[in-house]
């Protein structure tokens with residue numbers, strides 16, 4: 179290598195390290211809105227708490243939304259953007275379509291927050307707070323949510339298709355999916371514990387019920403009693419989209435039963451059971467330890483969800499604070515202007531923010 183190219187490499191490395199440093203030191207802060215929106219947490223909590231009275235699943239759905247936001251170009255509320263001329267919504271991604279929930283509740287939260295603190299709080303931060311509230315309402319851990327994220331100006335459907343892990347992934351693929359986000363094996367086992375509540379559709383686990391992996395038999399790591407129950411819920415060639423609880427013991431509680439379920443071969447998704455049933459895997463000890471001590475699980479969950487919440491955040495003057503979470507401001511104000519001339523668009527806009 180010539181000395182000139184060696185210098186170029188050295189400079190590039192220094193730049194890369196510097197850039198890396200900038201990313202990791204882009205500081206979020208739990209007190210970020212203390213002066214500008216002091217009642218933010220209570221506002222978010224009240225809307226979700228009210229919604230949970232009629233929809234006990236909403237806390238789980240909101241926690242998942244934060245995950246699906248963070249895994250696709252960082253926690254920037256890109257998942258909330260609807261399709262327009264310039265945006266291919268991530269909501270059409272294989273992991274999101276007919277699956278993510280809570281978008282209307284997020285809009286309700288945003289409306290309430292805009293009421294008291296206009297133009298101040300990002301949709302990405304609302305998702306991060308909503309995830310914590312979801313955990314708390316389920317009886318799970320609470321933590322100081324780091325804040326100061328800003329909202330993206332774009333979305334990336336291609337990236338969403340690539341980045342959201344599949345329930346049919348083997349342990350190696352799950353680890354790789356998390357590693358791509360800077361999350362390690364402990365984070366994988368810990369964050370999978372979010373499947374302690376919420377629901378799943380037959381289509382994401384019926385691969386296990388018969389002819390698993392082309393063996394002609396059900397998944398051997400699926401408890402046979404549970405197999406019989408699930409086969410009843412998900413008959414072959416069913417025309418109805420049935421759903422069932424991710425945690426068969428305490429469906430709406432955020433607790434450590436997810437891990438004791440895995441020990442009894444009662445994980446719902448293949449990707450769940452892999453954590454315990456993959457021969458010789460380094461994840462088994464973690465499952466056992468979380469199963470035997472809920473506070474160890476909760477402590478790890480707090481560390482890992484905060485780590486997840488830091489992925490690829492926009493801060494400072496990057497991105498924007500969206501006015502309406504489903505649209506970037508330039509397109510939203512376009513609609514507002516159009517609304518002056520046309521009742522149609524205006525009504526549409528009002529309907530959107532409901």
Ligand code: HEM
Pocket residue numbers: 235237238239240241242245276277278279343344345346347352366369370372373375376377378379380382424447449
């Ligand atoms: C490890 C890889 C993961 C895979 C393969 C995976 C896959 C899935 C699937 C297939 C569903 C059911 C969706 C449906 O049928 O509509 C689901 C639900 C859910 N996931 Fe995950 N997930 C993973 C990790 C996570 C993480 C890291 C979190 C949050 C920290 C999370 C939180 C949830 C929650 C709370 C639900 C229930 C949502 C509801 O009831 O609306 N998942 N997941």
Ligand SMILES: *[C@@H]1O[C@H](CO)[C@@H](O)[C@H](O)[C@H]1NC(C)=O
Pocket residue numbers: 224225228229232
């Ligand atoms: C509470 O929830 C109900 C039903 O989801 C909704 O109609 C009502 O507007 C909500 N009230 C408040 C104060 O958010």
Ligand SMILES: *[C@@H]1O[C@H](CO)[C@@H](O)[C@H](O)[C@H]1NC(C)=O
Pocket residue numbers: 270271272275335336339
């Ligand atoms: C992403 O996946 C969805 C659902 O499978 C598919 O309809 C869409 O064409 C994919 N888009 C891209 C850009 O990969």
Ligand SMILES: *[C@@H]1O[C@H](CO)[C@@H](O)[C@H](O)[C@H]1NC(C)=O
Pocket residue numbers: 332334336337340
């Ligand atoms: C979207 O993601 C794809 C796949 O990772 C990447 O190649 C592309 O550059 C991204 N597009 C934008 C606009 O960031």
Ligand SMILES: *[C@@H]1O[C@H](CO)[C@@H](O)[C@H](O)[C@H]1NC(C)=O
Pocket residue numbers: 348391
């Ligand atoms: C599925 O079968 C292939 C070989 O046909 C094997 O390599 C793979 O590990 C199996 N997957 C699971 C989850 O059992």
Ligand SMILES: *[C@@H]1O[C@H](CO)[C@@H](O)[C@H](O)[C@H]1NC(C)=O
Pocket residue numbers: 414415
């Ligand atoms: C489901 O449909 C397939 C193909 O249409 C058929 O071969 C199979 O017998 C059906 N299974 C049941 C249980 O009806």
Ligand SMILES: *[C@@H]1O[C@H](CO)[C@@H](O)[C@H](O)[C@H]1NC(C)=O
Pocket residue numbers: 410411412413415416417418419420421
């Ligand atoms: C699931 O769907 C089938 C029809 O496809 C229905 O007969 C069955 O009762 C449903 N089971 C549950 C538990 O919802």
Ligand SMILES: *[C@@H]1O[C@H](CO)[C@@H](O)[C@H](O)[C@H]1NC(C)=O
Pocket residue numbers: 401402403404441442443444
């Ligand atoms: C299957 O699950 C039941 C409880 O649902 C449990 O008693 C039994 O031990 C489990 N079987 C295996 C092989 O783990």
Ligand SMILES: *[C@@H]1O[C@H](CO)[C@@H](O)[C@H](O)[C@H]1NC(C)=O
Pocket residue numbers: 362363364365481482485
């Ligand atoms: C994984 O990351 C956590 C922080 O979330 C750290 O405490 C732990 O040491 C890491 N584990 C491994 C095996 O690298």
Ligand SMILES: *[C@@H]1O[C@H](CO)[C@@H](O)[C@H](O)[C@H]1NC(C)=O
Pocket residue numbers: 519520521
């Ligand atoms: C808007 O709608 C109202 C009644 O709904 C109608 O009276 C008015 O003419 C409409 N304005 C335009 C610009 O279409």
Ligand SMILES: *[C@@H]1O[C@H](CO)[C@@H](O)[C@H](O)[C@H]1NC(C)=O
Pocket residue numbers: 260269281504526529530531
């Ligand atoms: C945005 O998309 C969601 C579904 O992905 C839909 O329910 C909602 O009505 C859309 N909002 C607007 C304003 O089009």
